[in-house]
Amino acid sequence: MRRVLILAAVGLSFVAATHAQAPAQPAQPPPQVTVIRAGRLLDPEAGTVRTNQTIIVEGTRIREVGANLTTPPGAQVIDLSKLTVMPGLVDAHNHLALTYKPEPESNVYYFTYVQDSTALRAIQAASNGIQMLASGFTIVRDMGNNGNYADTALRQAIEQGWIPGPTIINSGIIIGGMGGQFYPTPEMAKDHNIVYPEYLDADTRDEMVKAIRQNILFGARVIKICVDCKPYAYTADEIRFIIAEAAKAGLKVEGHVQTVNGARSAIEAGIWSIAHSSGLNEEMHKLMAQKGVWRAGTETPMGLAGHPVTPQAYQRTVASLKNAYENKVPLTFSTDADYWVAGKTRGEVCLEFIKVWQDAGIPIADTLRAMTINGYKVSGTEKTRGPIAAGFFADIIAATGNPLENLDALKDVPFVMKNGLVFKKDGVMTPAAFFNGGPVNGWRIR
Numbered sequence: 553m554r555r556v557l558i559l560a561a562v563g564l565s566f567v568a569a570t571h572a573q574a575p576a577q578p579a580q581p582p583p584q585v586t587v588i589r590a591g592r593l594l595d596p597e598a599g600t601v602r603t604n605q606t607i608i609v610e611g612t613r614i615r616e617v618g619a620n621l622t623t624p625p626g627a628q629v630i631d632l633s634k635l636t637v638m639p640g641l642v643d644a645h646n647h648l649a650l651t652y653k654p655e656p657e658s659n660v661y662y663f664t665y666v667q668d669s670t671a672l673r674a675i676q677a678a679s680n681g682i683q684m685l686a687s688g689f690t691i692v693r694d695m696g697n698n699g700n701y702a703d704t705a706l707r708q709a710i711e712q713g714w715i716p717g718p719t720i721i722n723s724g725i726i727i728g729g730m731g732g733q734f735y736p737t738p739e740m741a742k743d744h745n746i747v748y749p750e751y752l753d754a755d756t757r758d759e760m761v762k763a764i765r766q767n768i769l770f771g772a773r774v775i776k777i778c779v780d781c782k783p784y785a786y787t788a789d790e791i792r793f794i795i796a797e798a799a800k801a802g803l804k805v806e807g808h809v810q811t812v813n814g815a816r817s818a819i820e821a822g823i824w825s826i827a828h829s830s831g832l833n834e835e836m837h838k839l840m841a842q843k844g845v846w847r848a849g850t851e852t853p854m855g856l857a858g859h860p861v862t863p864q865a866y867q868r869t870v871a872s873l874k875n876a877y878e879n880k881v882p883l884t885f886s887t888d889a890d891y892w893v894a895g896k897t898r899g900e901v902c903l904e905f906i907k908v909w910q911d912a913g914i915p916i917a918d919t920l921r922a923m924t925i926n927g928y929k930v931s932g933t934e935k936t937r938g939p940i941a942a943g944f945f946a947d948i949i950a951a952t953g954n955p956l957e958n959l960d961a962l963k964d965v966p967f968v969m970k971n972g973l974v975f976k977k978d979g980v981m982t983p984a985a986f987f988n989g990g991p992v993n994g995w996r997i998r
């Protein structure tokens with residue numbers, strides 16, 4: 553009893569002390585106002601370019617967009633009158649905490665997670681995020697294979713203002729039938745649990761609920777499932793069950809799909825998005841268009857150094873994308889670029905993927921829509937982040953050329969703004985303003 557009293561007294565004095573020492577809130581400085589003079593302003597939704605536009609950014613958000621706006625006193629003026637200004641790009645499928653490479657793991661990602669710790673991968677994810685942002689990707693959907701929640705750590709670090717990076721929509725650990733995408737030995741699977749943390753085994757409905765809740769608890773913003781990585785694929789009923797469980801927390805579900813039967817089940821269940829195209833034939837495309845299922849086809853180009861794609865495989869990829877377009881499937885730009893290509897940043901590797909869209913004959917305006925507008929929609933940010941319009945977060949990039957005339961202009965993006973802060977200007981990254989020492993948005997946020 554005495555001990556309790558003493559503890560209570562200590563507790564009280566601690567409370568009193570913290571109250572007495574609570575500093576007065578420092579006066580917030582008025583938000584920085586930035587005026588961007590855009591020589592050309594590209595609107596991907598309309599597929600048009602307007603000349604001589606002004607964008608006024610206040611703090612983190614866009615205040616006004618138009619011609620002949622007056623510059624508020626004290627505003628910082630950024631002259632992009634020679635560039636094409638446009639909203640940021642989206643990669644709807646990547647893995648920023650995974651970089652497999654020829655050495656030491658012969659480009660086999662099964663080995664990457666044995667050799668690279670989650671801590672190391674999280675730091676690499678931070679670097680990859682910076683590389684993506686430097687190429688104009690302001691949103692990345694990070695779809696699993698990130699060790700023990702390195703994807704959540706990356707998102708938190710960016711949201712806390714510790715490092716610059718794209719807005720991350722992360723999936724946590726991929727949920728699948730026993731084994732995920734791995735083929736472990738019984739010893740490694742049963743004695744060493746080697747499938748985890750790259751995959752969460754969920755074979756029964758109880759396990760599905762637990763797996764989804766674990767991901768949500770540890771910071772997932774979307775749920776990723778392996779629909780048919782194994783012969784014991786999820787049925788349409790099981791996928792429906794998973795979608796309903798994820799929806800309780802407002803999360804959508806993306807399915808890794810590699811067979812036609814898997815695609816049929818996923819589409820029938822009403823899945824949000826399908827990753828990869830090997831299971832998508834014309835019939836599936838028609839069903840996806842009918843149901844409004846997003847396609848994250850992850851179309852790999854030919855000729856990436858160290859990542860050979862056969863001409864036959866490439867032809868199939870191009871034909872499938874073309875077929876999806878012709879059947880009016882909702883398309884996103886997605887790369888799955890989770891490997892190192894010598895001489896290129898992660899962002900530069902991703903931009904190589906526009907070649908597939910060019911070869912598929914997709915009109916430039918529609919590819920740009922996939923890379924922006926559709927990317928915001930599949931990410932669920934379309935009401936807050938993406939479009940260059942009043943009230944939206946100021947994520948703004950600028951290309952030297954005009955991407956609406958030539959998509960390759962996206963490979964030369966000398967200006968990037970994220971959340972109203974200039975990240976890159978005149979081709980030089982100037983991220984100092986992004987780094988904050990503490991948890992500026994509250995440490996309890998996960």
Ligand SMILES: [Zn+2]
Nearest residue numbers: 645647695888
């Ligand atoms: Zn992937």
